[in-house]
Amino acid sequence: MKLLILFGLTLLCGVESLKILVYFPLPVRSVGMLGQGIVRHLLDAGHEVTFVTVYPMKDVRPSLKQVDISSNKELVAKDESLMLSFMLENNVQDTDVLYIQTFFKENSRQTFTNENFTKFLQDTSQRFDLVLADLMESEVSAGLSVVYDCPYVWYYSMGAHWHVLRLIDEGKNPAYDPDYLTTTIAPFSFLQRVEQLWARIKYKALKTFITLPEEKKIYEEIFTPLLAQRGRTLPNYENVIYNASLVFGNEHNAVKHRPSTPQNFKYVGGIHIPDPVTPLPKKLQDLMDNAKHGVIYFSMGSFFKSKHLPQSLVRGLVKTFGELKETVLWKFEEDLTDLPSNLHILQWAPQASILAHPNLKFFITHGGLLSSIEAIHFGVPVITIPVYFDQFTNAEKAVKNGYAIRVPLSYDLPETLRPAIKSMLSDDIYKKKVTELSIIYHDRLVPPGKELVHWVEHVVKTRGALHLRSPALNVPLYQRLFLDLLAVILVILYIIRRIIKNLTTKTPKKTEKKKKN
Template sequence: MKLLILFGLALLCGVESLKVLVYYPLPVRSVSILGSAVVKHLMDAGHEVTYVTVYPLKNMPPTLKQVDISGNEEMVAKDESLSIAHMLENNVQDTDVLFVQEFGKELSSQTFSNENFTKFLQDTSQRFDIVIADLFESEVCAGLSVVYDCPFIWFYSMGAHWHVLRLIDEGRNPAYDPDYLTTTVAPFSFLERTEQLWARIKYTVLKTFITMPAEKKMYEEIFTPLVAKRGRTLPEYEDVIYNASIIFGNEHNAVKRRPSTPQNFKYIGGMHIPDPVTPLPKKLQDLMDNAKHGVIYFSMGSFFKSKHLPKSLVRGLVKTFGELKETVLWKFEEDLPDLPSNLHILHWAPQSSILAHKNLKFFITHGGLLSSIEAIHFGVPVITIPVYFDQFTNARKAVENGYAIRVPLNYDLADNLKPAIKTMLSDDTYKKRVTELSAIYHDRLVPPGKEMVHWVEHVVRSRGAPHLRSPALDVPLYQRLYLDLLALILLILYIIKRIINILTRKSPKKNDKKKKN
């Protein structure tokens, strides 16, 4: 008995509560869901968390402290180019690279000038064991690891894209690793390979010569006084942004054609999904239980709202859904008049709980990555209507993986949906394929939330996990490309050529003729 008590005490002594700073400044609710999940899993593991967020959580225990930066919402509220109406009217298919980079830079500027966050950073009594930060196009926030003199982890809301991998290893080959802002997936045609190479060059040039110099200046202005106040000097920007211990990627192993990743890139896609799933409200539960012909669920996500669709398009969709015998649930942010009996409007939708219901036939979605992961998690085929950003890539991947049909966003959406819905209802291939992917997705040693917590604790225990880091970052670019070897070969060839020219040069003929007087 005494041995058991001693053993139990030893286990308790080996578990330490960490102080974790979680930084999520992006004013997008779907991304904040990931931040909330990080916070929840860490707190469930007994750690103290300080959460820098645009969307503060309610009714939380005292072990959670929050820094309210809700003022960041103004950045998207006033930008009409980010509305679904703008995307529809202008038939937007590609994302403006410079716009995205500049948005990330401005997001950092606004966050670090926020009154609440500024006050928090000025408090020199704050101590943290590790910083976890959302990565969106700007790396300025990596300076937080310098302020608190602790390891740093990036959390990326998408997959293993090259411009993220470059922070811990090197970008993969554009011949097979697509840019996340384009619409293609490997394998590429000759033209697509050329386009991917150009996208890589364009992004790198803009980042290197326009965005990054401005970010470096911002980093120095923000963090020099903060670090000096703590009695230290600020390291170089390049040394800090490439110093992360791990990157968590919000993707999973079930999808095919993922690029190879270094050992400190960890897939934890699906960790935001509650387990067990939250029960449905009784009214919605009864509705889905009693749907004799099954249920179709339609949502355009939290950022692009259905209420912003043109009225003519909304009327067309209502008519299309009304012609079905299936029950249709549509996440629509305001009431609609004169609805057919099978169509039900949800101002807010408990999406995971809806997708988990046995009567759900398929999911009509904008193709956001969270929705894509949830579809595979619950084994639900999808019709995808991508709008912007990475949604085109997600839609293409879903189609390539065999569990989705893509329908373009345009004014003919209502008519174009009809054949897609008919195919999805009559062809069980999509359901079979997503069921196979779901089985692969769930075949894990541990749930993704527990895996995330393990690696956070591992990084702290190993003082930054230097053993996981790739040697690629220690090798200069000219050495990785063997430019020095190429220069040596060219020099040798040049010398050989000169020697051959000297040896084969003809001697000038002597003029034996004497000049006559």
């Protein structure tokens, strides 16, 4: 018995508790869920976490401190352009790149001027072993690694797109690697390749000449006095943003059509899904258990709310769902009256627990990445209605992977949804395909949470994991494109041409003219 106690104490002593700053400033509930999932895994591994968040956790522990920046919600609270009704009325299909860059830049500005966060940053007694920050368009938060003089890790809420790969390696070729705002998936036609090339040129031009200078100014205004308090000077912004040790990507190997990635890019998709899932509330559990024809679940996510749909469209959907024999669960944020007996409104839906239920037939979704990952995790086919941002890309991937049907968001949605529902109920190919992907998804050496914890600890243990960094970051663009070699070849060709020209050009003979008397 004494030997067992001694062995246990030895194990405990071998566990080194790290102090980790987790930074998730985006006022989007789904991204907040990712941050909370990361924090839970780090806490369970015995580490101390300070969580900068818009959505503070209720799971309070002694090893968890939280910095409340919930005032960031003001950025989206009154923005009508981000409501479903606006999308419908204005037929929004393309995403405004400059608007997105500006939004995330302003989100950074608001976060670093938040009273709670400002007070926290000015406390010079704070020490951290690592900073783990959400990455979305703005890299201003990279300055946190300078303040705390520790390794820095990005968490990217999407897959391995060139926007993020450029920070640790190089952006992949637009001929086969689309960005997350596209509506098409490789292989591309000629015109699609041209569109992808133009989209990248446009994005980089806006970022380089408009957004980046403004972000650099925010970086200098915020971090110069913080470094002065600590007796240090601020390094160059361009050097800091390319200094991350790792990037965690919120995707997984079951999804096809992904670009190759460097060794310091790690997939941890599904990290937010509890294992085991939380039990359903008894009333909902009984409802799903007793649904003899199965259940259909409909949700437009946490950001886009069904209550913002026009009333005519809402009543049309109610009529469409009422024609079904299946039980329908609709996440709708307000009460609805005059409902058919098979339609049930949920103002809050425990989505993972619903998707895990064996009676669920399929999932009607907006196609957000978290919902897409959950569908594969639980082996549930989907009808996807993409609205904005990366949802079009996610929808195209789901369709090409064979487990989804895409339906456009329009005023005709009640009508266009009918044949999609019929196909999903009558054809079992969608269920077969998603089951195949789910097997691939679950066939991992370790769950995503344990993998994240391992690499976080590895970065600290190896003082920044420099051995994992790509050599591409140290190679100037002109060398990567062999422009210097091209210049040498052109010079040599020019010299050869001149030599040949001189050798082949005959010198005209001079003739003397005789004088005439």
